[in-house]
Amino acid sequence: MKKRLAAALLALVLLGTLCPPVLAEDSVYFTAVDERVLDLKDSTMPFWFGGYLYVAATVFRESGLGYSFNVVTQTLVLYDSSRSLVFNVATGSGTTGQGELYDHVCVTRGGVTFVAASPVASYFSRVYSNTPVNHGYLIRVKSASAVLPDSMFTDTASYQLDAKYQQYQKQSTTNPTDINTGEKGEAEGEDPASSGKSIYLCFLAEDAETVAAWLDALESRGFHAAFYFTEEALSRSGDQLRRIATSGSTVGLIPGFGAGAAERLAAMNRTLFAEAGMKTRLVYEPDGDAAALRAAGYCPLNPIIDRAEYGLGSSGAANSLLKQIGKRRSSVSVWLGSDVTAGALRAFLASAAEEADRLPAMTETAF
Known part of the structure; x- marks a missing residue:
């Protein structure tokens, strides 16, 4: 019983049946809220975990949700007028505003807390999408204020995406974090x-x-x-x-x-x-x-x-x-x-x- 309770507190979810898409070596994940493309940074780069793509929790703050982080209790709260999610950053576990166990953990990397993009978006009546674009994929969270559909937005935002990517490349003092790794046959030699x-x-x-x-x-x-x-x-x-x-x-x-x-x-x-x-x-x-x-x-x-x-x-x-x-x-x-x-x-x-x-x-x- 204790083991099952500990497992429940972790709240990690079943994985899907297929592997997530493999990105090219220089590919990145862009993030956008409604019609705005957010800055591209290694520290907030989305990543796959437990079968879900995770984005920085601040993405949902940008989409209009309330956002509160208590350093003392290590608690992160996302909320709107009728719902809330409370995450214990130390353990990753989460609960709803009604005190029920939430099915998806948060993950902290490099001091940045990430949450499962699709489930959290759905919980707060946002729409999540993942669209292939130049240089990688565009992760978009849409609120009721969004105007353009994804197909039109990816076209109109192409300049923004290219500009963000070029800025990201210039600011990187080392090679960008490789999302696709583990493949054989890469060139040897001192570099x-x-x-x-x-x-x-x-x-x-x-x-x-x-x-x-x-x-x-x-x-x-x-x-x-x-x-x-x-x-x-x-x-x-x-x-x-x-x-x-x-x-x-x-x-x-x-x-x-x-x-x-x-x-x-x-x-x-x-x-x-x-x-x-x-x-x-x-x-x-x-x-x-x-x-x-x-x-x-x-x-x-x-x-x-x-x-x-x-x-x-x-x-x-x-x-x-x-x-x-x-x-x-x-x-x-x-x-x-x-x-x-x-x-x-x-x-x-x-x-x-x-x-x-x-x-x-x-x-x-x-x-």
């Missing part, structure tokens, strides 16, 4: 301009004490990663799964090689939902049938760098890995396995921070 890239660390989560040490190291620097669980490890890791979910990192599944992988993944997702109120499409099965997994609606990991054979057990190994990553021209996904000491991980994270690298959690769009 001084390659610092500041996104590094997607992926661990095999077997020992609870070791995983806790990894989380401590990541959280101390505000970094995130992906933790992949076998069926056996998943069944005994309820508290840790909840910690991973609330920390902003992600959970992946390892179904084991052989027939029936889809059935095992479905069962594992039921366990994950019972323990932490969430499901995942992230899977890792290097010897499995990746095409079959994708057809079943999952997103198999295909890491650019597989470090599991060598481990990460010393500061020297950490420096070696960082140099290997530095040879890439774009974002890098790294499979570390489980042979990683907390000390070596801290050394790697410290060096990555000095290089202005970003360590976001793996998502379904990072493929």
Whole structure:
């Protein structure tokens, strides 16, 4: 009962049946409210989480909703004349103005709080749309004051979009955060301009004490990663799964090689939902049938760098890995396995921070 209650407080939702659209490497998500295109910034760039596109909560303030943030209680409130949503920023959980549990968590990244765009828009009688445009996608939230339909607005706003994109490119002191990562075949070679890239660390989560040490190291620097669980490890890791979910990192599944992988993944997702109120499409099965997994609606990991054979057990190994990553021209996904000491991980994270690298959690769009 306690596990189910904790899962309910997390309020993470079931994922859809298909992976979100994959963006080109230089693509971005623009945001607009009614007929106004908002500034394009890395700090407020929308991202996919739990099967929903998340936007900065301030987007809804721009659309006319009341917005209140209490620093002491770490509470964010969105409201209009008849409804409200109250989010506990520390845990991510939310409630309605009637005190009922809200189905979608908030997520805080870099001090900015994000909310699920489509559900929150619907709750406050706004209209949400996601339209392909030059350089990426346009996320639009329309209030009753909106005049132009999306098809007409994307045409009339083309100049605004281009101007925002050019301004974004000029203001970026490093390469923009890559939304589409993890693909093989990127050009190798030394590139001084390659610092500041996104590094997607992926661990095999077997020992609870070791995983806790990894989380401590990541959280101390505000970094995130992906933790992949076998069926056996998943069944005994309820508290840790909840910690991973609330920390902003992600959970992946390892179904084991052989027939029936889809059935095992479905069962594992039921366990994950019972323990932490969430499901995942992230899977890792290097010897499995990746095409079959994708057809079943999952997103198999295909890491650019597989470090599991060598481990990460010393500061020297950490420096070696960082140099290997530095040879890439774009974002890098790294499979570390489980042979990683907390000390070596801290050394790697410290060096990555000095290089202005970003360590976001793996998502379904990072493929």
